[in-house]
Structures are given as C-alpha cells and as structure tokens.
Amino acid sequence: MRAPLLLALPLLGLLSACSEPYDPQPLASTGNATALIGSATVPRPLSGAIPANPFMASNGSSYMHADGYSSDSHPGPGPLGGDMQVSSRDGSRKPGGMCPIHTFDQQGRLVVLCANLMQFELQLLEPRTLKLLARYPLPPRPSTFHALITLDPDKIMADTSGAYFYVDEQNRVVIADAEQHIQRVVHRQDQSGAWSFEEVDNWDLSDKVPHDCVRPTSWFPKGECDPITGVMPDHQGLIWWITRRGRIGTLNPNTGKVQGIQLANEEIQNGMSVAADGVYLVSDHAMYRFAADADGKPVQGWREVYDRGTGRKVGAINQGSGTTPTLLGERYVTITDNSDGRINLLVYRREQDYAGNRLICKLPVFDNNASATDNSAIGWGRSIILENNAGYTSAFAQKDWQAVHGGISRIDIRTDESGCDRVWESKERSPSVVPKLSVSNGLLYFYTFEPQPDGENAWYLMALDFDSGQTRFKALSGVGQAFDNNWSPITLAPDGTAYVGTFGGLVALWDKGVNAVNEPPRFSEKQTNRVPE
Template sequence: MRRILPVLAGASMLAALLVAGPQSSATPVPTPEVTLPPIPAISGLPIPSLPTDLLVPKFTGAPAAKQPIAHPPIPQNPWLSPDGTNTMHNDSYASDAYQVSGPLGQSLKVKSASYGVRECATIAFDSHNRIVGLCGGLEGFGMMVIDPVTLKPISELRTSARNLATGTNPLTDICGGTYFFLDADDVAYPTTGQKTIQKIQVQADGKLVRQHEWSLAANVAADDCLIATMPDYDGRIWFFTQQGTVGTLDRDTGAIKTYELPDGEEVTNSVATDETGGMYVVSTHALYRLDATADGVPEVTWRETYDRGSRLKTGNLSQGSGTTPTLLGDRWVAINDNADPKTNVLVYDRREGVTDRLHCTQPVLADNAGTTDNSLVAAGNSFIIENNYGYGGPTTTILGKTTTPGLARVMVEDDGCHVAWTSNEIAPSSVAKASLGNGLLYAYTKPKLTNPLSNALDAWYFTAIDIRTGKTVWSRLMGTGIQWNNHYAAIYLGPDGAAYIATLAGLIRITDG
C-alpha cells in the first residue's frame, strides 16, 4: 500500500485544484544542449486498485459478434501517419472511427500502468505500432513513447512548462499541450505553452529527439495561447489560438501568415481538414471553412453562426459548441450547438457552391441538461453525440456522484435528419470511439449504482454499445476511485485492435482474451 499512496495523493491533489479553483517569418528556436528533464514515469506499477472493486459488478452483458459498418471513404492526408494512428480524432476528417475491430468482450484482459499524476490525453501510433503520447501533469507537458503491450515507457521528452503563476486551473488548461499530430515519418508536432510548434522525431529505437522549433510568439498575443495544429493536404501547418488567431506555417521557409476571427470568438477544440483544401474550425460563435491563398494567407470561405445559448453549461470549457468539426463523406460536416432547452446536432453541406448550408437541426439529449465537450463520432451515415452535462472535473464524480445520462445517434438522409436511438449510459467526459470493423461504439462510463453497498463508490467501466441499435452489449470494470477518471481523454484503438484509455494516473489496455 505504501507504494501506491503517492499516486492516490496526487490524484486527490488534482481534485483539490479543481475546487480551488502581423505577417512575419517564424524564428527558428535552437534546441539547447541542456533541456528540461523529463517527468519520470513510475515504471512497472499499475494504476492502483482498491478493495472496493469487489463490491461492484466486474462484467455485465455478453460478448459481441462482429457486425462491420460500411463508412464513406476518408482520403489519407499525405502529411499524416496512416488514418487511425495520427491524432486524437483518428484522421483529418476527425471521424473518431476506426476500420480495425476492437475488443468484442471475450474474456477481456485489462492491464494498466501508472505514470504518476499525468494524463496522456492525445496518443498516436508510430510505424512500429508503439504509443506516442502527449502527456500533461501539474508542471507541464511531455512526449512519451510507450510499449503498446507492457505499457512501460521507452523514452520521454519534456516539451512545455505550465505557467502556474497565472492561476490557471491545470485540469481545464488546454493551452499548448492537448493536441498534436504524427506524420508518416514518425515525427510529432506538438504545440507548447511558450507559443511554439516543435518537431520531434521518434527514432527507430524509440528515443525522442527534438529536431526543430518554430516560435509563433510574434504572431500570438501575450495573453493568448496555442490550442490546435493540423497539416492541410498541401503540407502547410495550420495553428489556432484560444483568442481566435488562425495561422499557417510554411515549414520550409518559416513564413507565417495569419487571420483574426472576430473579437470575442474563441477556439477551444481541435480542427478537421479535407482533400479540397478546406480547414474546418468551430469558434464559440460560428463554424468556419477556411482556405489558404497561394502564398498561404488564411481566408474565410464561409461562416455559419449557431445558437451559442445564454450560459456556460457545466460540462463545457466555453460557451458554445464543444465539438471538433466532424466530416462525413464528401458532403457533410457536423457540430453541436449550445441551445436550450435542447442542444442540437447541426449538419451542414460543405460542398462548393451550396448557398443554404444548414442541412438539419436535430434536437438531442435531455431538456436543459444536455451538452457535449467532445467530438461527434461519424459512423456510417450518422453522427453520435455523448452527453457531458454536469461534469465539472474529478470532484463532480466522486462519492458516488455522476453526470447526466445520454448518447444519441443522428441519422443523416438527403431530406433531413432523425434520431435513431438514445442510450441511457452515462459517460461523464470520454471521447467515445466507433469500431467500424465490428459495429461497436466504445464509451467510458460511470453508472449511478443503486446497490446500498456500492452506491457511494466510484466505479468506471469500459462499455460497448451496438451502433445499430443503441443497446449496451457489455461493460467491463476498470476500477473504483478517482484514479480511474479519464477526464476528457479519448479512447483509442491500436493497429492490432487493442483499446486504450488514459486516466488521471496512467493508461489502460483492454484486449479480448
């Protein structure tokens, strides 16, 4: 027990913190001979389990049979590693869907590893199928290369310090450490809290080497920060700041070109891009398609405002859509709004020449208790939304508390949209993922337990939902306690179909037996 106390204490400290509260060229930043040391991982230790695991069901339901779902093709962005391995949302379309078949629930094997008080919210997979993670803790962010089977760290590199002097809550701070992308040459491109984009090579032996760093400080306001980065299909690196600066970086010349969204519009999520040159981003007021001119200047191709509501809902990081735009086929792009009494899934026609872009406004989730701060999942001819209403951080899901139920599938037809099903599963903050290879939607759930012996316990489950029917197929306990909270991190499927979930204390791997 002594060996796990630091992890538990650290997780408690995280929870306590939540309660408390012009055009230019990029200047290359030389890599110093002496860099910040990595935050040492706790090699070999699992995420600590508790005796209370014995008081809740370990597995419910039954194994599934594969029922693959056909999905419109997603063109491979040549500047990203293969789809399913390159970003938090799987591909340039931000589909959150995998072609590979994930766990079916057959004699599930669960393995975990603790990395201290760090969460690897975004992970990718290199050409050797190793995990490449961007992991954040109280002190800042770092890249990690992790063995995909043992979950032991292979190498680490500190990328960005966190400025705690600003009073920013580390649990809601997404500046310079949430998103990155991996290219086909095993090179990662994370943003930093120091307003830079780094180029980090994952070598054949798994070591991380910082090759280059571009400073964007001259193009980003002193009180602003980098949120997201993504390459378009021509290889430009686009970047987006919280206060609405949109920029492109030519990594050969270092040239930076920027555009400013209207005053008051913020960006708090990632972005999507397609093969026609469009870059799609949602601000707290509108959905945008931007394109770059021949010399790289970002321009607004179209802008669609939406109902951003009258309040910041518990479960959102900003007053507005909580989604990364999700693309489907060669026609659709979808987000959610922030309307009341019901939030809506909004589906737009992104084709060139369309004058009436809003295809449908589909109400979903509970009245006055529905929102999401996670990307919609594209599966077949549908978008799936997860309800995060009521999640305000780790303290809102302790002592048996949980959030508002609800996942819903919205079908898109030529003449409109309709809700195919609504699930009562409760997924406080996970980025759900679809396995097109087997027809299952994976969510990270925390049910409201009714057994008098367990209703004050905090049990976290890896849950599989039938995409076609919305019925829960099975749920497997990961553990009880705050250390199993995944706090807005995504679910991932590796190239071999293994599932991974990051938590406040480490990483979980789930496979069929």
Template sequence: MRRRLKGYGLALAAVTTTLGSAPALAPAQGPIPQTPLAKAPAFTGTAATPNPVAAPEPPRHPHMAANGRSNLHSDAYQTDTNTGFGPLGRELSVTSSFRARECASVTFDRRGRIVTVCVGLERTTLELLDPKTLQTLAEMQLPARDLTQAGGLNVFQNFTGGGYFYLDDQDRAVIPTASRHLFVVALDDQQRWEIVRDVDLTSAVPSGDAIISALPDWAGRIWFASRSGVVGVLSRDGTIKTLDLQEPIGNSFAVDETGGVFIVSDKAMYRFDAGPDGVPRATWAEPYQNTGGDPKPGQSQAGSGTTPTLIGEDLVAITDNADPINVVVYRRGAQPPEGGAPRKTCEQPVFTKGASSTDQSLIATPELIIVENNHGYTGPAAVEGGRTTTPGLTRIDLNPDGTCSLGWTSQETAPSVVPKLSLASGLVYTYTKEARSDGDDSWYLTTIDVRTGKTVYKALAGEGLGFNNNYAPVTLGPDGTAYVGVLGGLVALRDGVPLPEPDLASRPPAQRAARLVFRCERDGVVRAEVKGSAVRRVRFRLGGRFRADDRRAPFAIATRAKPGTTVTAAATLRTKRVLTSTRRVPRCGR
C-alpha cells in the same frame, strides 16, 4: 481483472498531490492504485459477435500517419471511427501504468508503439510506450503549462500545451507547446527523442493566449488555432500568416483534401482556405444557436463543445450551444450551395432542456452520427463519492442529402470521454460511470451496438480517482486493444482470445463496392455511373435535388450541369446495405 494494491492510501496521496498544487516526482510505472474493498462487478453482459458496418474510409492525409494512428480523433476528418476491431469482451484483461499525468492523445508509429503526450500540472512529457506493457521506451520533457496564463480556465478543462498533437507521415510528433512554440520531435538512432524543428509562434500568439491545436492541410502547411481566436498558417518555407477572429476556440479542427480547414469558435462554424498570399481567409461562416453566458456544466467553453467532423465528400457536423443542444450539419464546399439552398441541412435537438451539453467530437459515417451527453461534468470532484453526470448517447440517422432524424438513445452515462466506433465489430466504445449509493467510483469500458443502441458488455477498467478519464478518448489500437488516458496515466483493455480477421467482404470500402465515376462525352455531356458487381439500385441526386431512382444496370445519369455541381449516389447492395458517395462534376476538355 481487479487489481488490489497494498499501500493504496500512500499511492492515492501521490495522485492527489500531483492533481493538486504541490509538485511530485514521477511515479514508478506500476499499476494505477485503486479503491480497496470496492464491490463493483468486473464484467457484465456478453462477449460481442462482430457485425461490420459499411462506410467509406476517409482519405489518407499525405502529411499525417495512417488513419487510426495519427491523432485522438482517428483521422484528418475527425470521424472517430476505426476500420479495425476493438476488444470483443473475450477473456478481457486490464493493464494500467501509473504516471500521475494524463496520457490522453494516443497515436501509433509504424511499429505499433504508442506515442503519447502525458499532461500534468507540473510536468508534461512526450512518451514512447510499449503497447503491451505500457512501459516507457523513450521520454522527453515538454514545456509545462503556466497556470497563471490560463485565462481563468478550469485546469481540468485546459487542453493546451500538448493535449492535441498529431503524428506525421514520418512518425514525428508535431506538438503545439505551452511555450507557444511548435515542436517537431523524432527518434534519433539511439531511439531517444530529439527536437528536429522548433518554430517560435510567440509573435503570432501573444502572451496570455495559448495554442489549442495544430494540423496540416493537404498542401503541407501547418495550421494552428489559439484559445483566444488566432487562426494561423505556417507555410513550408517557414512564413507565418494569421487572422484574429477575436472569438474563443476551445477544440481542435478538421481538414479535407480540397484545402478546407474547418474550425468552430464560440460564435460560428467556419471554413477557412489559404489565400494566394498564404493568409488564412474565412471562405464561409455560419453562426449557430448559443445560449451565451458561462459554459454549461460539462463544456470547457461557452459555445460548441465539438471538434468539427467531416462526413463523406460534402458535409461537416458540430453541435451548437442551444438548450437543448442540436446536432447541426452543413454543406462544407467552398462555393455556396446551388439554387440558393441553405448551407445548413440538419438541426436535430438531442437530450433534454436544462441537461444537455457535450464537449466531445461526434462519431460520424455517411449514414449516422453519434453524440454524447456530458452535462454535469465540471472536473473530477463532480463524479467522486459515487456521483455521476446526466446520461445519454444518441444516434442520429443521416440521409444522403444531409437531412437527419433521431435514431436510438442509450441511457449509459459517459461523463467526459471521446467515444469511438469500430466498423469491423459494429460497436461504439465509450467509458462510463454509474451512480452508486455505496460511494464506489467504478469506471467501465462500455460497448453499445451501433444499430440498436443496446449495451453489449461492460468491463471494469478501474476504481477510484486515478481511473477518471477527464475528457480523454477511447483509442482503438492496431491490434484491437482499447486504451484510455486517465488521471493516473494510461489503462489498456484487450481480449485474451485472438480477434478474428476483419470481414472485408461484408464491409467493402465504398470506392470498391460501389464506385461513382464520371466520363466526359460529346457536346458537354458528363455521364455519372455507379460501378460494382453487388449494386442493385442507385438513387441519384444532382446539386442536392432528386434526379433518378435507377433499378437496372448500368446505373447512370447524363447531365450538362456545370463543373463543381455535386452528384450524390446512394447505392443499395445485394446485402441491403446502402453506400453513399458524393463527388463533383468534373471539368471536361479545356
């Protein structure tokens, strides 16, 4: 599994030059150079046996590529979950491609090819890559970041200029660029990149500011957010409307099918909706705990370090900036919660005081949340020479009503990666680095059992500066390969033994295994019923309050609750798995 290269010192100098100040030519696409004579083991643990996790798949966004292929957080809900496999550790092989630019956001077109933006100091490129060899099939240079306009940001914590982009439903890359334009880029008939739309956003995002992310809502309008707090909407006719929060924004955002756009600033968690005139309006705002002052070591901003994550049909989760930080869960609906209930349903402390921070989106299903500790990561120098950061990944157990409690905590150390959960395998995929007294800098793809928190296996991705992922995610490809963007370029780990077919029978989508349906009856009565041959028990909540524990079919309640009231059904299957669905009471008749 190890790669030893002659001329390592010269190659490492090329990486260091590119990560430093002087411009460098694009490197040849050989393997990323590694530290010679390192002694880290290539593989520890045992190959995994799949143990699928039951969870409903977020709805497919009509204006984005398929779930798992569209953006760095997997889907429009930003769940960081994948229905398919990652590598199980069966005869693993490692492939890397040296570019001296970090290919962080990895997406996949309909043919399974990689579409990625590779960001460097002097050069940013849009790349089409072969998913097996990682060789370039098409490349286009994008506007380079003007580091004089970075607003004092640590260059290794600046995600503007293409760090967040998405692949749309036509396999086009939609990229907020460093020039404060929005590019829509497609492949032409000769398989070359071509800008098919160039939207000038400089009138909305002033000089000195930068666009952090862009995503479409369900109506096809493209929303964008800037580092300084501008929230904007590009309508389908090209009109641009904005709202200036005057609160810094450091991460991407999430969108749902109700029109909600969920953005966290350094001050508050927001839901935005487009008003009748297309202007973005804050539907609600919830300030969160914040220590204030400078960013904690491990975060790129002085506030929440998370992209909001949508859970089921009713919840949104972030971490705050308390000490220690909390996982915070809110009801995300546009209307205030019924009965005067608070919007916040959960505030769970994680990690320890003085050593708790994260800059990564949460993994979430309706039953669990995974949060990672990045405390101590301030850039590549923080983990050089055998050093590392504060350990910890923690599972939060989530109840149907949004309340929560602590689950397990793993002592694995993931300095700055966005982890992923494979629902097919039941494994959390993270990227770790242990402290070593011999000064070795070894980076591992590490798998954790999502049920127990125990480490299953660790596979060496590479050794040295070029394999530092610097805030990039683990991305699980359509064929089960795990990709990690690193400072040297891109690394891929895949099984040598073919993956099994996903066990769909033991991991049914909630809408088939336990479907919550409504029927309008006479006199304004609405009947809510859970259908599914495997259902053995259903607990119903109406408007957040317990209503019934039904142990016999048909599993149903009748209500005259007003339209829009939430009905949550937690269905226990004969396999003892629990699937939770939340829907709103429909409007019956006229």
C-alpha cells in the same frame, strides 16, 4: 471537444520528487466489482473508409480524433468482451500524471501526451505492458502558474493549449508547445536498443502569437497571452495552427514562412478538421470553412452563426460549441450548438459555392435542461453519434453523480438532404469520454460508471452496437477515482487494444488470446480513399 489533457488535478500531491518508473506500477483499484456486465459479442464490420490525409500517419493512429476528418472512427478492431485483460500505469509520480492523448507509431508503439500540474511531456510506451521507453519534456503551460496564484484549478480545465497534436506521414510528432513554438519530434532506437526522442524542427511563432503570459519570472503580466490550441496539416502540406483568442494561421514547413489572421472577439477551444476541400473549425460564435491563398494566408470561405446560448454550461470550457467539427463524406460537416434548454445537432453542406440554405438540419438532442456535450461526435457515412455530458465537471470536483444525466444518440442525415432523423437513443451514461467506433467490428466504445455499495464508482469500457444502439458489454477498468477518465479519449490501437487515459494514469483493455501486432492494418489505395455513403 474538451482537451482532455487538462487534467485539473488537485494542487496537492503532485509535486513529489520521484521519477517516472520505466516498469509500470498498476493503478490501485479500491474495491471489488463485476468484471463483465453483459457478454462477449461477435464482430459486425461496417463498409467504407475515411479519406487519408497525405501528411498524416495512418487513419486511426495519427490524431486524438482518429483522422483528419475528426471522425473518431478507427479502421481496426476493438475488444469484443472475450475474457478481457486489463493493465494500467500509475502516473501519479512526477513527471508522469494522466496520459490522455494517444497516438501510435508504425510498429504499434504508443506515442502519448502525459501531464500533471507542473509538467507536460511526450512518452513512448510499449503496447499493453505500458513500459516506458522514452520521454520528451515540454514547457509548462501558463495556466499552470495562473492556477497556482489564484488557487483556481478551473484555469487549467479551461485551457486547451497544446492538446491537438498529430503524427505525420514520416512518424514524427508535430506539436505546439507553451512557448508558442511548433516542434517536430522523432523517436529513434540506438544500437544498444535504448529509445529516445529528438527534436528535428522548431519554428518560433511568437512574432505572430502574443505570449505575455504568467510564468515564474512574470507573475502579473500586462500584455496578451494567447496559447496555441492545436495544429493540423492540410492536403498541400501547410501546417495550420489555431489559438484560444481566435488566431488562425499557417506554417510552411519547407520555407518556415508563417501567416496569420484573427477572428474579432471570438474564441477557438476545439480542434480543426481537414479535407481535400478545406480546413474546418468552430469558434464560440460560428462554424467556418477556410482555405489558404497562393501565399499561404488563411482565407475565409463561409461562416455560419449558431445559437451559443446565454452562458457557459456545467463542465464546459466556454460559452460555445463543445465539439470539434466532424466531416462526413465529401459534402457534410456537423457540430452541436450551445442552445439553452437542449443543445441542437447541426449539419451543414460543405460546398463553397452552395447558393441555398447551408443548414441541412437542426435537431434537439437529450433532455431539457440536461443537454450538453463537450466532446466531438462520431461520424460514419451518413450517421452521427453523440453523447450527453450534462452534469459532469471533473474527476476531482464531481460530487453529485446523480446529476450525470446520460444519453447517447445516433442521428442519420436523410438521403434526400431534407433533414435528419433520430435512429436510436440509449439511456446509458458516458460522462466525459471521447467515444470511438471500430469499423472492423461495428461497435461504439464509451466509458461509464456503476455506483458501488461503498460509495465508490466502478468504471467500465462500454460497447454499444452501431446498428441498434443496444449495449453489448461493459468491461471493468477499475474501481475508484483513479479510473475516472476525466475528459480523456478512448483510443483503439491497431492490435485491437482500447486505451483510456484516467485521472490516475493510463489503462489498457483487450481480449485474451488476441496478440499484439507489430504492423498496423494496411488498406489498399482504393479502400483508403473511398468515402462511405
């Protein structure tokens, strides 16, 4: 999936000397639009749960894609469209910017990654009010300086480094920074009530990962620059890391030992997914399963080559799959390829010792020559939900909105594993969001737009029914470019609030009368470990 913090923001207007206000200023909506299209709906809960990763925070709170499976499903609720409330935070002041990646601490506060052209930082925010409680600056990425000297913001758009961080079981953020370090960061409140972030661990991986990158002291480096894309813990407690140029490794947080290998002539631009049986990732050539040997070194289990097409598609990061692998149950993993004409949904058997054809199905999706996705699929039980991103580039570069073709599909794996079937297809448009599923109410959440008479777009949180694919409602987020989500995810908080990172900052939407909670939903051990079939 496209790392949405890559905020290819315009090169002008981002370098003001203002500081980030603690009390948020709302985003300015540039026009009037219908507040709710459709009507409020009722919850239709789904059964089952995703197995928990013992080294990550609660499912739905810990990771961009919700959990170690990258299921993009949240165990808690989402808005039902009942008298929707909206708040927003204008991030246009330095060093605020767009806040695209959202996680939550044990009390439901937001731990978000925010960025503008020059700086990245962690922020701690109050639920719904979006009041800033604490901030933690991170080093600027090399792509920032590269974009400046080339005047090419695509250098930022194509950079996924640092996007895939997680919150661990002790409420600490684990993140790879732009200096090839993995940091572990905790937030605390002092006796006066003030919050702050504090680094508690820092591991230097620069001897394993080349870092001769563009920077103010070296504008034209000669060596290799290979930023760390993301980190994820396996079920034994090793922290796995991946880089753009195909390096894969582990960090033992108890000993500090680092191990690594490299895929020859392959790139990794999506996140990892982890189950008890292994680590799954996709390069721009193939789908992989890995495990660590007794010394912690990554060992390839199996490799499946897919059709990578003949070039990079509009809005895509590279010539390859745009999806982080999504795990389903104990047996399946799914991605899409990058085939010309129409991309294909691919479903593989995960078992290491499987002797037959590992590919269960290869199903073309969306319209010919208008088929692309750069976002992870939702996976629940035997069902896979995909959106079509064909025709969208970015919030600042998009000119032709008719080129955004749209399409959302649900595909189910047959119980006899003889293939996959298309259950429904919606023509709704969701240009670039990472969609999410609420297990508590059976709604799928997307982000769409409606053109207005003055030429602006009104942006809406959109809910589709999981079973039928019917659109239940569209709740207005705001009007104008500032409300374009620009490849950010939707994230469902434990209290049912939906958060969307936008080009201008961050938006929260929730049902009136639903109170914010201090504790996330709790699940019994049986529920947490049960796999939907």
